[in-house]
Amino acid sequence: MTRGRDFDKGVDSTGSGEDVPHSVLIAEDEPNIAVSLGFLMERAGFAVRAARDGAATLRMIEEAAPDLLLLDIMMPAGDGFEVAAAVRRRADLAGMRIVILTAKGSESDRRRGLELGVDDYITKPFSTRDVMARVHALLSVPAK
Amino acid sequence: MANSQSVKTSLLNTGRAPPRIGPRLRARRVELGIGQAALARAVGISPSYLHLIEHNRRSVAGALLLRLSEQLRLAPDTLSGRTEARLAAELREAAPAIDPARIPDLITASPELAAALVALHREGSATREKLRMLSERLADDPFLADASHRLLTLVTSIRSFSEILQDYADIGPADRARFTGAIGEESTRLAEVARALIEFLGGRAPPAASRTPEEEVEDLLHDRRNHFPGIESAATAMRAELDATGRPLFAALVERLQLRHGISVRFVPDLAANGYDAAGRELLVSDALAVSSWRFQAARLLARLEVPDVIEAETAALATPEGRARGRAFLESAFAGAVLMPYEAFAEAARACRHDIELLEHRFAASFEQVCHRLASLGRPGTAVPFHFLRTDIAGNISKRFSATSLHLPRHGGACPRWASHTAFLTPGRIVTQLARLPDGATYLFVARAFSRPGQGFRSPRTHHSVMIGCEAAHARQVVYADALDLGQADTPEPVGVTCRLCPLAECGQRAAPSLQTAP
Numbered sequence: 248m249t250r251g252r253d254f255d256k257g258v259d260s261t262g263s264g265e266d267v268p269h270s271v272l273i274a275e276d277e278p279n280i281a282v283s284l285g286f287l288m289e290r291a292g293f294a295v296r297a298a299r300d301g302a303a304t305l306r307m308i309e310e311a312a313p314d315l316l317l318l319d320i321m322m323p324a325g326d327g328f329e330v331a332a333a334v335r336r337r338a339d340l341a342g343m344r345i346v347i348l349t350a351k352g353s354e355s356d357r358r359r360g361l362e363l364g365v366d367d368y369i370t371k372p373f374s375t376r377d378v379m380a381r382v383h384a385l386l387s388v389p390a391k
Numbered sequence: 392m393a394n395s396q397s398v399k400t401s402l403l404n405t406g407r408a409p410p411r412i413g414p415r416l417r418a419r420r421v422e423l424g425i426g427q428a429a430l431a432r433a434v435g436i437s438p439s440y441l442h443l444i445e446h447n448r449r450s451v452a453g454a455l456l457l458r459l460s461e462q463l464r465l466a467p468d469t470l471s472g473r474t475e476a477r478l479a480a481e482l483r484e485a486a487p488a489i490d491p492a493r494i495p496d497l498i499t500a501s502p503e504l505a506a507a508l509v510a511l512h513r514e515g516s517a518t519r520e521k522l523r524m525l526s527e528r529l530a531d532d533p534f535l536a537d538a539s540h541r542l543l544t545l546v547t548s549i550r551s552f553s554e555i556l557q558d559y560a561d562i563g564p565a566d567r568a569r570f571t572g573a574i575g576e577e578s579t580r581l582a583e584v585a586r587a588l589i590e591f592l593g594g595r596a597p598p599a600a601s602r603t604p605e606e607e608v609e610d611l612l613h614d615r616r617n618h619f620p621g622i623e624s625a626a627t628a629m630r631a632e633l634d635a636t637g638r639p640l641f642a643a644l645v646e647r648l649q650l651r652h653g654i655s656v657r658f659v660p661d662l663a664a665n666g667y668d669a670a671g672r673e674l675l676v677s678d679a680l681a682v683s684s685w686r687f688q689a690a691r692l693l694a695r696l697e698v699p700d701v702i703e704a705e706t707a708a709l710a711t712p713e714g715r716a717r718g719r720a721f722l723e724s725a726f727a728g729a730v731l732m733p734y735e736a737f738a739e740a741a742r743a744c745r746h747d748i749e750l751l752e753h754r755f756a757a758s759f760e761q762v763c764h765r766l767a768s769l770g771r772p773g774t775a776v777p778f779h780f781l782r783t784d785i786a787g788n789i790s791k792r793f794s795a796t797s798l799h800l801p802r803h804g805g806a807c808p809r810w811a812s813h814t815a816f817l818t819p820g821r822i823v824t825q826l827a828r829l830p831d832g833a834t835y836l837f838v839a840r841a842f843s844r845p846g847q848g849f850r851s852p853r854t855h856h857s858v859m860i861g862c863e864a865a866h867a868r869q870v871v872y873a874d875a876l877d878l879g880q881a882d883t884p885e886p887v888g889v890t891c892r893l894c895p896l897a898e899c900g901q902r903a904a905p906s907l908q909t910a911p
Binding site: 286287375 | 539540543544546547548550551552554555558559566569570573576577
């Protein structure tokens with residue numbers, strides 16, 4: 248998880264206007280997408296960590312629950328649907344926002360995600376501007 | 392009145408039974424200028440009876456309908472209205488927006504137009520069905536699913552980096568270099584995926600993943616001529632160790648399972664319980680089976696336990712997990728066959744007895760099918776006679792096939808009914824030989840035997856199979872079964888095909904499907 252540490256270095260709480268920056272966990276097995284999302288979240292002033300598979304995602308949530316989870320569906324060792332279901336089963340994690348980012352764009356997949364109680368469902372190829380707008384809206388932080 | 396009658400008709404018959412014949416008959420008679428009495432006389436009925444028919448008070452069918460239609464020069468179905476009734480039913484289906492009560496009038500006004508509309512509708516339904524099948528196929532295709540996922544992922548990452556470079560003017564040089572580098576790499580990958588997709592859609596190079604797992608394994612066997620040197624040497628080595636114990640083969644196999652793997656062999660009466668119980672570390676062997684099957688099962692389990700790496704190496708090239716699983720299962724059996732019939736000893740014995748299958752059965756305590764299978768796996772070019780192998784059931788379905796010869800074996804059922812593999816069922820248990828000449832002139836020696844296996848008791852059905860091996864006629868002198876055939880006679884070879892579809896032989900009493908090779 249060296250990338251996760253890289254992101255942590257850039258954390259800057261000034262952008263959020265709060266004492267403690269919002270924390271974001273990026274669950275994505277495509278390294279380049281994780282890098283670009285990490286950059287964007289850091290720039291927005293969030294504390295960022297990254298995981299590359301389902302099991303690592305759940306482990307990192309256990310260590311410290313993030314405010315927002317950016318979740319890919321097609322990951323090894325437990326796909327995004329399983330991770331979302333596991334999180335939504337836990338009452339103590341009810342405040343965690345979940346945004347699914349996926350190449351699976353079929354209506355049934357979308358419905359499945361929303362039925363699991365995720366907050367937003369964004370299909371690839373997404374625009375980073377759209378992702379940022381939705382993330383800001385969910386965390387109630389005014390967009391820059 | 393007319394309206395109520397048409398409602399009644401449509402209630403009584405749903406468009407298939409003949410509607411009123413009377414008015415049609417009368418109209419046609421008048422059209423042809425034939426008097427009622429003249430027509431009645433010509434068809435052998437009284438004028439009053441014809442009068443009743445023309446007023447729908449008597450029905451007409453059978454011989455009388457035929458005689459009337461002959462006199463009126465109309466097809467019986469046209470005269471009786473069956474043709475029209477069917478057209479009406481089809482038109483109702485094709486154009487549900489048309490008021491059903493108006494359909495008979497529309498057909499009368501323009502039967503050609505009605506028929507054309509029905510034909511158009513049929514064509515449209517067929518096209519929709521085809522489209523549905525094609526889109527299902529595309530949705531299920533593993534290659535397309537994978538390619539579209541990669542495509543979307545690559546586009547997303549390129550788009551993300553481009554937007555970042557545009558939106559954040561203050562990016563440091565290190566990040567800038569990293570992001571532009573990533574765009575370059577991802578673009579190269581994108582181009583590769585796009586090229587593979589275009590090739591796939593253009594049908595020029597169907598990628599491996601779009602074959603079925605069975606086809607993948609069949610292609611592997613074909614490419615390797617069913618001969619796997621890695622498996623052969625591993626099996627030869629294990630057999631040497633087993634022989635060195637000085638014990639009978641099955642006892643040595645059991646001992647090896649016990650000592651090296653802590654697996655014990657237990658005999659069970661039930662045929663269905665046969666198999667390896669991994670949880671209990673027991674190999675269950677059925678009493679009902681022959682010793683050759685006991686040995687085979689033990690050797691097959693040892694393949695799984697001791698040489699998974701060798702098997703893995705041979706199957707690594709298969710594209711799908713299912714294909715690899717099937718390939719592993721096949722090679723585990725091949726390994727078992729090679730332990731029971733080690734290459735050098737078997738090849739030497741086969742040469743010495745000129746491929747006498749029954750002698751080899753005794754020599755290696757193996758079944759007919761096992762020996763045939765083994766003969767077809769020796770295909771080391773130049774050292775052994777290359778054989779093909781085919782197993783079919785009594786309905787001609789093919790359950791196992793591979794070819795080390797140039798003979799094209801059909802992929803599924805439908806092999807030529809003249810092949811010895813089929814005629815062997817006429818004399819089950821006896822070996823049938825045939826010198827077969829294919830339409831392209833290639834001649835093969837076929838050797839087949841059909842056999843039945845009992846089920847479990849009187850109420851359970853027997854199974855019937857035929858196993859056939861064959862080699863090119865050039866090698867026939869090395870095979871004992873050719874001795875009864877006059878190889879020198881030009882007439883000896885029997886003309887056969889591969890499948891009816893691919894066979895141009897015009898005069899064949901067994902033809903079951905038209906040939907695709909003789910243009911109509």
